[in-house]
Amino acid sequence: MDHGTHGATGSVSLDVTALLVRLALLLATAIVAGGGLFEAKPRFTLAGVSAALAAVSAIFFDVNVVAAVIHAVLVLAVPLLLARKLPVARWVALALLVLVVVETSMGRSGIEFAADTVYVAGATAWFGLAQLKEKPPRYGALTLSLGLLLVVAGAGQLLLSGVAFDRRLYETLFGWSLVVVVVVPLVVVFLRGRRWAPAGIVVAFLAWTTFVALPAPAVLPVPGVPLLTTASVGGQDIPVLVSPQRPGRNLVHVPASAGAGLSIAGVPLTQRAGAQGYWAEVDLPSGRSDLDLGNGSGSASFEVDAGSGAPVVTNQDSPECASAALGGLVAGRKAPLARCPADYLSDDDADALRKLVGFLASRHANAIRLVGDTSRRGVASADVVRTSAQQQGIRLTDTPEPNAALVVVSGWTTASSTLTQAAEAQRSAPTYTYGLYLAPWLLTGPLANTVSASTVPLRFDPREQTAVTYTVALGDAFGGESPTVDGFHQWLGTAAPQQSVQLFSSAQVSAMPMYPGEPEAPGMPMYGEGPGHWIPQATVVPVSSPLE
Incomplete structure (x- = not known):
């Protein structure tokens, strides 16, 4: 019976009242079920309490009404059948036990569900034995076996929890609950002959049902x-990226789905040119500290750990750098941010730019307007395009021309203003009739959707299964964020794509013909919205054969 105190992601805020009702309900039900299994004295009072709490849960906590009715019927039937000494009481108690297991482990599966089953069943059996006036001949052996079973199940869950070997074990209620589910049964095993032994099992059972209902503690930040991470603000779980998490100036990023009006450490989160979502710069001290994320409806605090490394200088390319780091984090890789994409030009990207210029030469483009920036990558890529254009006999121009191609090799900020100007120029007069071409790292939603159509040289197909998997994983992990090429490379890790360079066009149309003979990616429509699409509200398709 789900009281809304937990979720599959473990990120839902805890409702203390719902938790207390849940604990009382499950404990009373387990005691009644245990008594029924061993045909002990009927527990009418506890059965009534359990049924009443089931009704309260259905009324106030959005618990399924049918489940609540079934619960109430079973828990009331057990003492009634025991009072009449009907053998069917044991079977009804067994059904009630199954219901307790299901209600305890709501939202869990696999090994965790198996651990729930073992622990709840073992504790319930102990409750039943404790209610017997005349203990069975093998009472000591039974309680020893049940106690050891609880210890093993608790230890297994502790190891599965991910908090067994860090400070969350003693700094969070979640961790303390796990300690109790292991330590208390262990103590009871050694002192099980004492009268308070059943009370110890009650404490262990309550601890188990508590940790199952608690949100899983946030993953500890790795210094540097x-x-x-995730922060719950006003009932909304908001993914938060802090990059590079080093002493000094840092970028904090939340997705567009978080909504406007948020601030971090008192600094408003605002939009950045060419970047998705909202951003703010904050200063972090060395070591651990807390950041407060909030808006008008609430706030939440989360821990950061900047370590003791040297500060990293932030600049206009920092959002691109942070987005690249996000790709690695989504893949589960945690490594210091050694360098940013704008700090260097890769051999693959340089080769792609040369082949792009060769393609323009094959189309007899008259001129290229080249736009770069002062970053190392911008300077190097501009040199590559300039040299290739001279070799191909293509003239370079500094101003928009009708019979020219625009080639942008800058970072996101400069590209955003350049493409905005290009869109305005094309609306007023024929401009860049040979097309708008972007460097590979500029294939992002905010940039591609600035103009009606643009072309990018890529070594991968955004519609292929690997790219779609990354797109979905990123969107799931970060509030629907759209992908970036550098983020994709970081997500892939060492498995970087080695395909030939091919030109892909991004266009704001509902349908677009593909290159002749090009099959559509399996299961991936060419256009539309939702998970898997590289550019929101646009189409990305190949418009050339592989460039040689």
């Missing part, structure tokens, strides 16, 4: 490594 970009942090991906």
